[in-house]
Amino acid sequence: MPANSDALALVDAMRLVFADVEHDRDARTLRLRSPLPPGTVEWSAELVSRSRNLYCLIPATLHHRGRLRFAGVPAGCEIGLRPTQWYLDTLALFGATWRATEHGTDVEWTVRRPARVAFAYPSMTGTVVAVAAALATPGASVVEGATAEPSCWEQVEALAANGADVHRVGDRITVTGPGPDTVRWAVGPDRIHAVTLLTAGLLTRGAVTVRFTRDLRVPRFVELCERIGAEVEVGDGTMTVAHPGDRALRATDVRAGSEPVFSSDWAPFAALLLATRAEGRSTLTDTVFVDRFQFLDRLVPAGLDAPVVSRTHVEGRPAVEVVVDGRPDVRLRGGVLEDCPDIRGSAALLLAALVADGPVTIPRATHLLRGYEDLPGQLRQLGVTAAHHLEVVR
Numbered sequence: 601m602p603a604n605s606d607a608l609a610l611v612d613a614m615r616l617v618f619a620d621v622e623h624d625r626d627a628r629t630l631r632l633r634s635p636l637p638p639g640t641v642e643w644s645a646e647l648v649s650r651s652r653n654l655y656c657l658i659p660a661t662l663h664h665r666g667r668l669r670f671a672g673v674p675a676g677c678e679i680g681l682r683p684t685q686w687y688l689d690t691l692a693l694f695g696a697t698w699r700a701t702e703h704g705t706d707v708e709w710t711v712r713r714p715a716r717v718a719f720a721y722p723s724m725t726g727t728v729v730a731v732a733a734a735l736a737t738p739g740a741s742v743v744e745g746a747t748a749e750p751s752c753w754e755q756v757e758a759l760a761a762n763g764a765d766v767h768r769v770g771d772r773i774t775v776t777g778p779g780p781d782t783v784r785w786a787v788g789p790d791r792i793h794a795v796t797l798l799t800a801g802l803l804t805r806g807a808v809t810v811r812f813t814r815d816l817r818v819p820r821f822v823e824l825c826e827r828i829g830a831e832v833e834v835g836d837g838t839m840t841v842a843h844p845g846d847r848a849l850r851a852t853d854v855r856a857g858s859e860p861v862f863s864s865d866w867a868p869f870a871a872l873l874l875a876t877r878a879e880g881r882s883t884l885t886d887t888v889f890v891d892r893f894q895f896l897d898r899l900v901p902a903g904l905d906a907p908v909v910s911r912t913h914v915e916g917r918p919a920v921e922v923v924v925d926g927r928p929d930v931r932l933r934g935g936v937l938e939d940c941p942d943i944r945g946s947a948a949l950l951l952a953a954l955v956a957d958g959p960v961t962i963p964r965a966t967h968l969l970r971g972y973e974d975l976p977g978q979l980r981q982l983g984v985t986a987a988h989h990l991e992v993v994r
């Protein structure tokens with residue numbers, strides 16, 4: 601497992617559930633053993649501020665300890681409205697009760713009942729919470745309208761491989777609990793991380809190869825690369841994306857959103873690439889987060905043309921649209937950039953150093969470090985030299 605700060609927050613939360621938590625950062629393994637006896641778990645405001653993904657751990661926390669109190673709201677990227685009540689309402693379908701208090705939220709799970717959960721929108725965290733709750737509940741539960749994100753299918757794959765009665769067919773997941781006592785799993789490749797590095801290669805007009813031990817499921821990213829004229833080669837456990845070298849990439853329109861369409865998480869990388877390496881006008885939309893493209897504004901003082909951002913609707917959903925006029929030979933100036941309060945926007949700012957003449961400094965790397973253990977170090981390993989002046993102030 602990775603050791604980005606988000607993952608480390610989850611490890612800390614697991615220390616409140618298991619007596620024996622062994623995290624070996626060199627071996628990249630995490631072992632959780634000996635659940636603590638029932639009691640009340642308290643998540644401090646500090647812990648809660650570190651990861652929004654803590655929501656995914658609520659079922660396990662309640663399963664072993666019965667009661668959870670947390671201050672505030674588990675926080676993540678600030679990229680638009682992100683209400684979270686539906687995660688707790690999903691748990692309530694399995695018999696949990698929750699209430700907002702003066703200090704935060706109290707959740708309890710004393711009576712468990714199997715449930716039928718139907719998402720009107722394919723919520724990612726909602727799906728993970730529902731599958732985990734179903735697994736801890738004796739009897740047959742069903743999750744309909746589940747997310748189409750392969751990273752979440754991995755949850756089902758891991759459980760099934762360990763003997764759980766869990767099946768996914770399309771957007772329907774059936775679970776018969778209780779699940780197995782022991783689960784062992786090697787975490788699959790981080791798809792967003794892979795797309796980040798492959799984009800870096802295109803920005804340098806070079807090529808990057810990523811290696812992985814299990815399928816890298818990024819078909820929409822591959823399609824985009826092919827559409828704009830990049831070369832993609834998929835081998836046995838490898839994917840290489842290469843810039844054509846002698847010509848600019850082609851402009852194209854990108855409709856990002858909830859998978860199976862082009863992932864919202866990759867939209868910043870596509871926008872940066874199309875603005876700085878493609879010839880012509882591209883329009884990108886995102887139906888998940890209205891501030892998805894906020895990082896582009898931070899690059900204007902560094903020499904990027906001001907993006908034209910507007911609110912729109914795509915298939916009835918509110919969306920953000922950005923129009924970029926590609927300048928394939930642009931050289932940005934770099935500089936100390938304004939903070940960008942989201943992981944992928946921050947990563948895109950760092951990648952902008954690859955098309956800049958001057959140093960690029962990201963002033964507050966909190967968000968970057970939530971999603972990437974050491975992106976500057978990885979870029980250096982790929983051959984990015986000191987000339988690109990990547991600097992992250994921790």
Ligand SMILES: CC(=O)N[C@H]1[C@@H](OP(=O)(O)OP(=O)(O)OC[C@H]2O[C@@H](n3ccc(=O)[nH]c3=O)[C@H](O)[C@@H]2O)O[C@H](CO)[C@@H](O)[C@@H]1O
Binds near residue numbers: 683723747857858888
């Ligand atoms: C579906 C989707 O693309 N989810 C993204 C979201 O996951 P995350 O799990 O954070 O959020 P959800 O998938 O639960 O919801 C995403 C958005 O969907 C809408 N919504 C959700 C549930 C619901 O019942 N009704 C509703 O309208 C809301 O606008 C919400 O903000 O952020 C992650 C981090 O960037 C991305 O990896 C996920 O791809």
Ligand SMILES: C=C(OP(=O)(O)O)C(=O)O
Binds near residue numbers: 651675677678865943
């Ligand atoms: C938005 C992201 O994370 P979070 O949901 O934790 O804010 C992300 O991973 O890009």
